[in-house]
Amino acid sequence: MKAIFQSKRTLRSILTRVKEKVTGVVYQVNCSCASTYIGKIGRTPEVRLKEHQRAVKTGKSSNRIAVYVEKTGHMICWDSTKILEREPIWSKRRYKEAINIKNHFKHEFRSRHLNKLCLEHIN
Numbered sequence: 001m002k003a004i005f006q007s008k009r010t011l012r013s014i015l016t017r018v019k020e021k022v023t024g025v026v027y028q029v030n031c032s033c034a035s036t037y038i039g040k041i042g043r044t045p046e047v048r049l050k051e052h053q054r055a056v057k058t059g060k061s062s063n064r065i066a067v068y069v070e071k072t073g074h075m076i077c078w079d080s081t082k083i084l085e086r087e088p089i090w091s092k093r094r095y096k097e098a099i100n101i102k103n104h105f106k107h108e109f110r111s112r113h114l115n116k117l118c119l120e121h122i123n
């Protein structure tokens, strides 16, 4: 019965819903200045994004994106967040996060790396 009422859903909304339900991902958050942050999460990316957004609002010093925003005053483009990998196993996820950070930095020369910028700001 339920399916009948859900049939008018667009492909986009279906894809978005699927994405929200995924747990265990490596994700990429973009800043308006083209810097990027690559992180990993065992829960859904939606939950993690909300945590990041809350941290930015409250200026939480343990959150790298929050620290970055506080130091630079830049705007994070939350809507353009991408899922790079789906990996339910923690150790593999950690590895894939590192690989993605490395590859991103290697291939996107114009894009600055928020992970690194954050570290520079913190240190």
Ligand SMILES: [Zn+2]
Pocket (backbone or CB within 6 Å): 031, 032, 033, 034, 035, 072, 074, 075
């Ligand atoms: Zn920025």
